[in-house]
Amino acid sequence: MVQTKPQAPGAVTPKTKIQLFSGTYFAACTLGGIIACGPTHTSVTPLDLVKCRRQVDPKIYSSNLSAWRSIYAKEGLRGVFFGWSPTFIGYSMQGAGKYGFYEVFKYYYGEKLFPNMNKTVVYLGASASAEFLADIALCPMEAIKVRMQTTLPPYASNLREGWSKIVSKEGYAGLYKGLYPLWARQIPYTMVKFATFESAVAQIYKQLGRPKESYNSLQQTGVSFLGGYIAGIGCAVISHPADVMVSKLNSDRKAGESAGSAVARIYGNIGFRGLWNGLPVRIFMIGTLTAFQWLIYDSFKVYLGLPTTGGH
Secondary structure, three states, rough: OOOOOOOOOOOOOOOOOOOOOOOHHHHHHHHHHHHHHHHHHHHHHHHHHHHHHHHHOOOOOOOOOHHHHHHHHHHHHHHHOOOOEEEEEHHHHHHHOOOHHHHHHHHHHHHHHHHHHHHHHOOOOOOOOHHHHHHHHHHHHHHHHHHHHHHHOOOOOOOHHHHHHHHHHHHHHHHHOHHHHHHHHHHHHHHHHHHHHHHHHHHHHHOOOOOOOOOOHHHHHHHHHHHHHHHHHHHHHHHHHHHHHHHHHHHOOOOOOHHHHHEEEEEEEHHHHHHHOHHHHHHHHHHHHHHEEEHHHHHHHHHHOOOOOOOO
């Protein structure tokens, strides 16, 4: 059973028998990652759809509102949420790897392998390692999603059709042709997401002037939400150029063209400024998304009687 120190009235009290850093604990964190990431990413599909299309063709819509009006008028609500199925499956799998492996690597790097290492370095290393593995699960679904959302008429009308078309024409390798730029986007993103979150939460408790354990579960998850939003803004900015390139590569990479050649050709066409198309939308999307992911993830941990993340 988890051992705890005496706590102030109203503080979070563990109510389960999940042993910290046990296999069950890491499995619970993995499940929490699925719950936190799959539904949240799916809920912002309308934003993601317009962002991806404007990254590929900045002139396609005059604004986000005009985009949604146009899509809804032609295709209804289904059109506004087009690409939701690969989004849900892909980011559920990614969430499992991202959060589950982060907890594993944070424990082994920080407690077993490098116990005297600076905590921020541990957070950065653990999150990078976790995202490297999580993106291998995400990549096929991301490839299908981007092709569905960025081509008009759509490359495929649903996940099954998209999978079949890519595999039949390009083999299974076609599902992974965006893996390197995906790593380039997601690994820095996740390093910022976790390290900034951990630091932000620690600073929030420091500014509040009381230890984390003296606050109740609602207050602690509120801190998680605020720390998540702060982290999300940094995530959006640092990963945006790679996000644009992922969209371009999945929609415009020629058959047999190497990743390096494709990146050079696309950059030659859009320039440095083109790498920042759609940034304001992405800041709003990722900030909100990250905040709710941390809120859901830590609420799930609290529900199981586990401590929230960070602030120790």
